[in-house]
Every structure is written in C-alpha cells, then in structure tokens.
Amino acid sequence: MRPLTEEESKVFFEKLVKFIGKNVTLLIQRKDEPYCFRIQKNKVYYVSEEIMKRSQNIPRDSLASLGTCFGRFTKSGKFKLHITALDYLAQYAKYKVWVKPQSEMSWMYGNNLLKAGLGRITEDTPANQGVVLFTMTDIPIGFGVTAKSTHECRKLDPPALVVYHLCDVGEYLRDEETLF
C-alpha cells in the first residue's frame, strides 16, 4: 500500500475527470473526514485516513481490500475504472442517463444502450462524454461513454447506439472471480 506517484495520479485523475469533472476536488477535500487514494497491488483504493493507518498493520500480501476500490492500473500504465467506483461516480456525476425499465437487463448483461432504451439524458451532454446510467427509479446501474450528444439523440432511430458500455453492475456476478 502506497500513495500514487505523480505519473499515476495524472493518469488516474484524468480518467476520473471524464466522469465527474471538477467534482474530483470534493473527493479529496472532504468536510467530514480526511480521505486519500492508496494503491495496493495495482488497485487504487479510496479510503479514510484512519482506516488507511489501521490497515498498515496488515501484511501487504494479506491485505485484500480497504475502503472502496476505484479501479486498477493495467500493465501498460493505463487506468481502468471498476464498477466498484460506481457509488462515488453516481454521487458526483456531471452527466447522467436514465434507462427505460425494458432495457435495464440488456445493459446489465453488458450490452450498449440503444436509443430505444433511452429514458432521459442530461441536457447538453456532448458526444464521447463519460456518463453514469441510472434506472428510472434512480438506482445507478453502470457507466459508459456517449456515442451521440443530447441534441443528436433526439433525431436518432430506435436501434441506434446512444451509450457505449464500459461497466455495469452485472459484473458483480459475471466477473467476481477476476474483479476482486
């Protein structure tokens, strides 16, 4: 367990900014408790400093998780967000997409979101923007990247792609072996 290096921080926060924009600062400067990012076995964890300090007692090999896992660094140095970060992403997301009930399951099986399943979308969402997806009852179910801007979406045919799939909550079941 160690803090992120400068290089890592840059890659990491660039990725995070795609989804939550300036709200990243809210993650670091919290009013309630000091929180920090720590890297452990390639995975980045967001954790309160007290828990971080306590966890330093646990041998590095045996420490399986602390706080919330945001994602991991690949071997090539890129950062990949995990579905476990969804809680915080949903909390601070700038752009949101709501999915119609009939398309929820399709999304949770790892498919892209089509226009037919698009319930609502934040105004002025640009194309290629990271978005968090919600059910119509405001339960976050994943995140992805828009294929078209809000404006373009209005004219699209039902089978047209709207949001590319990145992560969905179905991964808790599908990828439990590899994810954790």
Place this chain on the structure above:
Amino acid sequence: MAVDKKILAAAAAKKQVAAKAAPAPQKKVVGAKPVATKVSVPPPKKQTTPSKPQPKKAVKQPEPESEEEDEEEEEEDFSDEEEESTNKSNLFEDDDEEDEDEDDEDFNNRNTKAFSDENQKWLKVKGQEGEDDDEDEEDDEEEDGLEAQSRLIKQKKDKIESENIDEIQKEHKKSIDEEDKLDIEEEKEEGEAQSELMGVDLPAVYQRIKDVIQTLENFAKERKQGTTRQQYMGRLAQDISTYFGYSLWLVDVFLKIFPVGEALEFFEANETHRPLTIRANTLKTRRKDLAEALIARGVHLEPIKWSQVGLTIYDTQVAIGATPEYLAGHYIQQSASSFLPVLALAPQPNERVLDMCASPGGKTTYIAAMMKNTGVLVANDVNKDRIKSLVANIHRLGVKNASVSNLDGREYPTVMGGFDRCLVDAPCVGLGVISKDPQIKLSKSERDVITCTHSQKELLLHAIDSVDADSPTGGIIVYSTCSLTVEENEAVVDYALKKRDVKIVDTTIDFGVQGFTHYRDSHFHPSLILTRRYYPHTHNMDGFYVAKLQKISNKIPNGESTGAKQQVKKRKNPASDSEASNTSSSESESSNKNINKKAKTTTANNTNTNNKVSNQKKGKGKNRYFKSKINQKK
C-alpha cells in the same frame, strides 16, 4: 418357455441392449396404422410396419431374393432368441427388407412367429424402461426402486413366478452395487435392517421409529419386559439412520442433544428447506422501499418480525440473486439465523470492530450497516478463494469503512488489537445446516468435530485478546457457530471462561433455547444458560448457536498469554492432538470427556512448548489451518 423369456428379458435389461430397439417400434407404429386396416387380422404393430414400405421397395428388389433373405432371417431370429437379444435392432432393420413380398400366408406366418419375437422384444424394452426408472430412483431410495421394478415386471408378465423376481432383483442389486459406491453404505445398512426385519419397507421403518419413540417416552408402562432402554435406543438410532440416511455416529450425536420426540422433529425438519430470506441494506435503501420494489417485480415476501431489516421470500417470478436491486446492493441473500450474532454484537457507530471469519460477508456487511459506515471494520478470512466473495459483497453493498485481510484469525492480536467488539463466527462442522447440504449426513465424523473444536477454542481466545476491555462502549465478543454439538459450542465458551477474564452476558435476543449448563458427564459454568441455541424445528431457521461475552479486564489468568509475543507459542503440541483423536475414535460417548482431557493437556503443554520454535510446530502441526496458511505462502 415363458421362464426362458423372462430370464432373457432380465439379461437384456441388464445389458441395456434394447436402448436402440426401444424407439424403433414406436416409430413404426405410427407408420403402420394405415396399412393395418388392409390386413384382415390386425397384426402386432411391429410386424405391420414392414408392410408399409412394400410398394416402394418392391419395385427395387426382385421377390425371390427377398424370400431367401426371409428364411435366413427367420433362422437368425430363433438363434437370437435363444442366445441374446443384442442384435435385435439389426433384426428389425432387416425386417423392413424382408417384407417386400406380398404373400398373405407368408405375412401371417411371420406375424405369428414374429409375434412371439415382437412380444419378447416388447418385454425387453419394458424391462429396460423399468431399469431406467430404477436408476433414477437409486439415489433416493433403493427399496422403492426395487419394488417399482418388481411391480413393473409383474404387470407385464402376469405369470412370472416369485422366484424369478427374486433372481432379477438380486441381479439388479448387484449391478447397482457396482455402479454406485456411495449407496453401498446405505445399502448395507438397509440390508442388515432388512435381514433383521424380514424385508420391511421404509414406511414400516418410520412407523417403528414412532412406536419406539412412544415407548421411550412412556418407558415404565410400555416397555417390553427384559428389553433395556439401550436396546430401544439402539433400535431407534439404527432406524433413523436407515430412514433419513444419516451416519450412525451423527444420529447418536443428535439423540444425545435432543429428547427422542424432539429429535424426530429435528430430523424431519432437516428434510425440508428453510424459507429464503434477504436482508435489506440500510446503507442504500430502507426495508419498506425494497419490499415495494421487489413486489413490483412479482416477488411475494413478508417482513421478518423480530428483525428490522429481514424479509422472507415466499415466491418469486424473477431470480432473486439477479434483480437490478440486488446488483445495486440494496439487499443480500442471507439466512435468518446469521442475523442473530450481529444483533447480539450490536456494533455502534464509530467503533472498531473485528470480524474474524467474515466470508462471504453477510454478517460483515450487516455490521457495517449497523455502524452506518463509520469507524473501522476489519474483516478477516483465512480462505483466499472466499475472500473474493467477501470483497465483492463489501463493495456491492457500498461498505466504505472496511478493510479486508486474508490471515489466519489466530494472528490477530499480533497484527492488530484493541478492538471494541469482535465477532467470531467460527468454522464448524455445520450440523445446523444439514437441510442446505445433505452431504453432511454422511461426510462428517467425530474427527471433524475434534479438529474444529480445537481451532474454535484458539480462535475464541485470540478474539478475546484482540478486544480491549477498557473500551468505553464495547469490550464485547460474540461467538457463534452453525453447528449444534455441545463440544463445538458450550464447551468452547466454557473453556474461554476458564482461560480469560470474561463473563457471559445476555445476547439481547428474546427468543432461542437456553444453552446447556451440563451435558452428560460434563458441567459448565452456570452462566452458559444465557447463551442461545436455535433449531430448525423450533425456530424454522438454520441450527445456530450464539454466545455473547463481555471482557472484564485485559488480565490473563494463570500468567499465560496469547499476546503479541507469545501468540505463536499457544499452539498445541501435535502429539497431544493425535493422542486425543486416538482415544476418542473409539466411542462417541466418551468424546466429551476426551475434549475436556484435551483441554487440560493443551494447557499443560503450553508451558512445555513455549521454548519450541514456531516453525517446527508448523511443520508438525496437523491442523488444517497450518496447511492452508502454508499453502498460501507458497
């Protein structure tokens, strides 16, 4: 002749040759119907079928050849009958070609001849079917399978003599013996029971169980003169093990825990599943909202009365483990009994809590929910594979105050100490969850109990040492198992009472059976009455045991300590371990004694082993915890 055929049929059934032939007649029957009307005497289905291809094939092949073929085939037919029916399927394929001549006589002849042929085959096919059925049922109940088979055969062959049936049954039994090794034990037991009881079936065994229990409950009046209680109990144990499929040792264990009448209820409750329960995750939703959402998805549910967060699922149209709410972490599937230790632990916000054996995280996430995601929650589990599901559940349910370690629980005061509360849901033999995993009925033995009790005692002591008695809010340790033996439960807690400065406090759960204060020849501390047991038949939840301990002081009596430095040295001498196991394997009655003995020898050995190097002990140690740990290091 009839006898011969039957034997033949049995042979055919055994070899399962007819598998190919079986579908053939059916197909042909369909085709045969229109043709059958032409023929004056409606021939058996099989025979008529060949007549259908007549017009087509007649064109292709000249008549005389087919006649010759016919004769040859007929001869073959007879030989086949006498020897074996392996070629049956071929025969009938050939029949198609044979029947290309249109002579009525020939046709009729073949009909009659073939009728016997056909008949025989038919018999064989059925025999085969019977066999199949039996194989399906084998796993469940041998007895029924045999009966069913004999019934089938009887229906088909009215004139079969009873001798033949016996023969077939014997052969059948043999083949099954070879096939299923698992069933051998049951079979033997049944065989014994049968020979003694002159072949009485399961309902009769059940009836006898009831009768014996009735007699035992009113022993003075209803006993037969000269029959001892031990004889009755022996009979009862044997019958229960026959009827419910338990090992005799396990039946014995339960008969010691429960009065006979209650024991039967318990065994019967283990045959049915407990209701499916879920726990609403208060970190993300409220029980009321969750219930509404699930009802909208077509789930029939009802809140659990004694819990704030539990829901019982009665009926569901969707997979309860794959709804959007589940994946979003609004609830977790968790048996009702595993709410109990957390309720007893009653963690408060901003405390430091340790869950020593956490996977798969049902209790851990419940603790986090009760702490409202504040403070520090350390979840530990020794098994690396199970850690994954623990981490997955922690993240899915949005627990943010947890750190997960993959350590042996016994490393705990060394790695980290001074907790406010600690939950030890110790690994156990699992005798409370037989309805979930029926394999326990046969797979567990006394040896498992002994190894488990050993690690349970160590885990509990280390848990107690990990907790700070001076904590302003806590100093609480909760010990729980999903097993029912007194050795794994009361005896372990009693051991901890002697070894550490702790007292038992009320679990604050207002239902449950009181713990044992004395059991057979051992007497426990009277305060063990405050611990709670839960049974499948009384509470309709998995069997469970919960004890809540309050730490009085951090002092360790007898000058011995599991503190950071000497923690490793607490390990028991392997010699005493094997000794104990040897003596105990003889009789289960003395098992409790042995464990007490073991406890004494353990403490005696503690001082002796202090000097030894821990690594040596790891090498010698037979305990599976050592093994798993070593494996992990590799």
